[in-house]
Amino acid sequence: MMNYADQAVFVEGLRKRYPGAEALRGINLQLERGQIWGLLGPNGSGKSTFLKCLVGLAQPDGGLIKIYNQEPGRQARKLIAFMPELDHLYRWMTVQGTLDFTAGFYQDWQAGRAEELLDFMRLKGEQKVGALSRGMRARLKLILALARKAPLILLDEPFSGIDPSSRERIVEGIIRQFKSEEQTMIISTHAVGSTEQLFDGVIFLDQGEVYLQGNAEDLRTEHGQSINDIFKEVFV
Amino acid sequence: MLPFLRLLRKDLESIRWPLGIISGLSAGLIVFLRFKLAGGWHEDLVGILMAAPLMFLPFWLFWQSFQSLRTEWREDTVYTLLCLPVPGWQLTLSKLCTIAAEYTVYLGVVAAANALFNPFAGEILASFPASWLLRNGFLFYLIGLSQVVSSVIFIQLAFVVSKMVGRLQGLVSLWTFFLAFWVTGRMGGLLEPLFRWIPAVPLHRLFRLDLIGRPIVSYWDAAPKISQGLIIFGFFWLTGYCLENYVEVNG
Numbered sequence: 001m002m003n004y005a006d007q008a009v010f011v012e013g014l015r016k017r018y019p020g021a022e023a024l025r026g027i028n029l030q031l032e033r034g035q036i037w038g039l040l041g042p043n044g045s046g047k048s049t050f051l052k053c054l055v056g057l058a059q060p061d062g063g064l065i066k067i068y069n070q071e072p073g074r075q076a077r078k079l080i081a082f083m084p085e086l087d088h089l090y091r092w093m094t095v096q097g098t099l100d101f102t103a104g105f106y107q108d109w110q111a112g113r114a115e116e117l118l119d120f121m122r123l124k125g126e127q128k129v130g131a132l133s134r135g136m137r138a139r140l141k142l143i144l145a146l147a148r149k150a151p152l153i154l155l156d157e158p159f160s161g162i163d164p165s166s167r168e169r170i171v172e173g174i175i176r177q178f179k180s181e182e183q184t185m186i187i188s189t190h191a192v193g194s195t196e197q198l199f200d201g202v203i204f205l206d207q208g209e210v211y212l213q214g215n216a217e218d219l220r221t222e223h224g225q226s227i228n229d230i231f232k233e234v235f236v
Numbered sequence: 237m238l239p240f241l242r243l244l245r246k247d248l249e250s251i252r253w254p255l256g257i258i259s260g261l262s263a264g265l266i267v268f269l270r271f272k273l274a275g276g277w278h279e280d281l282v283g284i285l286m287a288a289p290l291m292f293l294p295f296w297l298f299w300q301s302f303q304s305l306r307t308e309w310r311e312d313t314v315y316t317l318l319c320l321p322v323p324g325w326q327l328t329l330s331k332l333c334t335i336a337a338e339y340t341v342y343l344g345v346v347a348a349a350n351a352l353f354n355p356f357a358g359e360i361l362a363s364f365p366a367s368w369l370l371r372n373g374f375l376f377y378l379i380g381l382s383q384v385v386s387s388v389i390f391i392q393l394a395f396v397v398s399k400m401v402g403r404l405q406g407l408v409s410l411w412t413f414f415l416a417f418w419v420t421g422r423m424g425g426l427l428e429p430l431f432r433w434i435p436a437v438p439l440h441r442l443f444r445l446d447l448i449g450r451p452i453v454s455y456w457d458a459a460p461k462i463s464q465g466l467i468i469f470g471f472f473w474l475t476g477y478c479l480e481n482y483v484e485v486n487g
């Protein structure tokens with residue numbers, strides 16, 4: 001029997017079909033622990049579906065998924081901090097209420113880190129979620145994912161709605177919060193330019209298939225250009 | 237248990253406003269009609285209108301049961317719920333308890349408003365001993381609650397099953413709802429012989445009909461209800477299992 005324990009994520013032959021569209025067409029991936037992976041691809045390439053399959057929010061039509069040697073499910077969810085692209089927040093809650101609600105379900109929640117992030121993201125606990133701008137809600141979603149010491153952090157388009165001037169600051173914040181010896185992170189995005197410095201490794205998804213995968217530095221050397229330029233060359 | 241209590245608190249907080257408004261409106265209607273009766277409105281019309289809040293209750297609860305899950309999908313908060321490392325049955329039980337709380341609060345408000353402002357109810361209440369009314373009122377509350385709970389379970393099952401298919405979700409939901417009713421009846425009938433040993437419940441004693449001088453003798457055969465209750469419990473478990481393992485968020 002294969003041992004997947006060394007990998008944060010092991011995916012083999014992952015397929016997912018929606019009515020009228022094949023979102024994932026046999027994805028094979030092995031992601032090492034302790035790295036930040038960029039999941040890159042244009043809209044509709046299958047990035048969100050892939051992440052949803054890892055969390056168990058979408059049911060694969062075929063293939064194998066192992067998250068730290070566990071199949072997607074209740075036990076695996078304890079290991080994953082997932083930030084979806086959509087607004088998944090209860091709008092009637094306050095910011096602090098949202099943090100308290102989430103904290104109650106996860107043993108790896110770090111209240112001190114949440115406080116620090118709240119300050120860093122310039123949010124106030126008493127603010128109503130429904131009254132926040134889209135960018136502020138995106139920041140709150142990031143806090144919910146980053147305040148956990150989860151072994152696997154999945155961020156789906158984390159900078160969508162956040163103004164470009166704040167992105168760099170937030171990217172720095174993510175790097176500062178990331179504990180490489182304990183955590184693995186997958187960031188899905190199509191805005192590669194401002195996030196490129198984050199990635200240890202990148203996965204290019206195109207029409208539900210892995211087009212390219214590798215160490216970010218190796219790819220830069222091999223292609224003689226930045227990841228952003230490679231992305232443009234492949235997809236634009 | 238703590239995660240479940242957090243879920244329950246979240247669900248209870250989410251219904252505060254709708255429940256407050258609908259209970260307030262219903263109580264307000266009863267008070268309004270009381271004054272209209274004094275102002276000359278016809279007794280029959282006022283009597284029928286005063287009963288409207290109680291007749292409205294099943295529809296309100298039916299709608300809320302459906303809505304409590306539908307809202308999670310519509311507002312994308314289902315991402316939050318399904319990412320939580322809790323068993324699916326805790327998610328559905330929390331919503332079930334919330335509907336039960338709505339039933340209790342709404343019924344309490346409407347009953348109190350009727351007792352205070354409905355002259356027809358006042359006449360009936362005055363003709364029975366208070367302790368007998370309280371006891372039987374509570375028993376009827378429990379009977380109603382059991383109906384509410386089973387209906388909510390059917391609705392939750394129908395909704396969750398519909399979210400397991402990509403197309404025709406409304407139709408699948410309706411079909412599952414009626415199929416669950418049918419299966420409960422049929423399977424309940426099959427299991428019933430297992431519970432025949434349970435003695436019939438003497439209703440006349442349970443409701444203390446002797447206290448109001450009614451020489452009625454009536455027994456309730458518990459076996460069919462117990463077997464159906466087991467099937468409904470099975471559906472509750474199935475709903476939680478499907479919600480946890482097979483349901484998808486919107487594509």
